[in-house]
Amino acid sequence: MTKQERIDNMMRLSGTDVRKCMKCGKCSGRCPAFKDMDIKPHQFVSMLGQGKIDQLLESKAIWNCLACMACVERCPRGVAPAAVVEAVRDTVVRAQGANGLKAEDIPPIVDEFIPQQLLVSAYRKYNK
Ligand code: SF4
Ligand code: SF4
Structure with a gap:
């Protein structure tokens, strides 16, 4: 390129x-x-x-x-x-x-108070 x-x-x-x-x-x-x-x-x-x-x-x-x-x-x-x-x-x-965030790398319960939006944002940020 x-x-x-x-x-x-x-x-x-x-x-x-x-x-x-x-x-x-x-x-x-x-x-x-x-x-x-x-x-x-x-x-x-x-x-x-x-x-x-x-x-x-x-x-x-x-x-x-x-x-x-x-x-x-x-x-x-x-x-x-x-x-x-x-x-x-x-x-x-x-x-x-391929070093993005993988679903299997995240513990089942990260934190019961963690906002779902944070995880979605993290996927978006690190998996492009
Ligand atoms: S520097 Fe450019 S991008 Fe920043 S606020 Fe002014 S016009 Fe917008
Ligand atoms: S550059 Fe990033 S931290 Fe700074 S105002 Fe824009 S979005 Fe917010």
Whole structure:
């Protein structure tokens, strides 16, 4: 796969139009994980638009994003920075091969109070 194909694939995975970004930084201003992210939400959008995917793929921030969607709600241009972060994370996870979360690895009762949504989210996050 060529680099351009990888860029196109990541843009398609994100499902958001990074070209609409006006670089206002409001998404990063609202992000609760901002301090922990080596690449900030607005930079994910900007760097994908510039095709700087190698830096994104090495970013530690993909594991710091809380998927809270505050950046998406804040964006005045309808861009979804969280979707870009997720697209990068999915690309990294897929490249690692079949190491996703398996149902048989989860004990019958993890915790009686654990929300079912958490497990569904974990499957979604780690099995793409
Ligand atoms: S979804 Fe991720 S990048 Fe967006 S505001 Fe929440 S923690 Fe930050
Ligand atoms: S809030 Fe939207 S327009 Fe502003 S920097 Fe973030 S993605 Fe770009």
